Amino acid sequence: MIIRQATLQDHKTLVEFQLAMAHETEGIELHAPTVELGVEAVLNDSNKGNYYVAEVNGQVVSSLLTTFEWSDWRNGTILWIQSVYVMPDFRRKGVYRKMYAHIKDMVMKADNLNGIRLYADKTNVAAQKTYENLGMNQDHYVTFEWMK
Template identity: 85%
Template sequence: MVIRQATLNDHKTLVDFQLAMAHETEGIELHRPTVEKGVAAVLNNSTKGNYYVAEINGQVVSSLLTTFEWSDWRNGTILWIQSVYVMPDFRRKGVYRSMYAHIKEKVMQTDDLNGIRLYADKTNAAAQKTYEKLGMNQEHYVMFEWMK
């Protein structure tokens, strides 16, 4: 397995993964042209975030997006993991574990990176178990949001 930062050549795969993930996890049918623009925005501007992909035998089988949160308390950046997708045939085989290890190693080796956060749907018990097995915990913060 190879974990690498995604490139423009991964655009279609990343879009397909995002559409599949929204449908599978939340029953949402996203608007493809909007997702295409959103993925392209990240691939063309790393200040928005970075996509990473996992390849097995040259096939991209998983992706995730990291975005940035500035912490004045830590004088550093927290990476948020978002938009995680693993193709169904490759689930429960350590793909996400390897991707998480890659991101964690990046944080460990970079002085101004201070940690990793992510959110999971309250009803996604399988994802929550996976994150707990990797040493993440449900911290004392509760996430709220407002979306236009």
């Protein structure tokens, strides 16, 4: 298995993964043209975030997106893991574990990175168990949002 930063050549796969993830985890049918533009925007501007993919025998089987949160308390950046997707046939085989280890290793080696955060749908118990098994804990914050 290879973990690498995604490239423009991964665009189609990343879009497919995002559409599938939203449908599976939240029952949402995303507007594909908007997702296509959103994925492309990240791939063309690393200030927005970075996609990472896992390849098995040359096939991309998983992806995640990291975005950035500045922490004045830490004088550094927190990486947010978002948009995690693992193809069904590759789940429960350590793919996400290896991707998480890759991101954690990046944070450990970079002086300007201070931690990792992510959020999971309240009903996605399987994801929550996975994150806890990797040593992550539920923090004491409650996430609120307003979306246009």
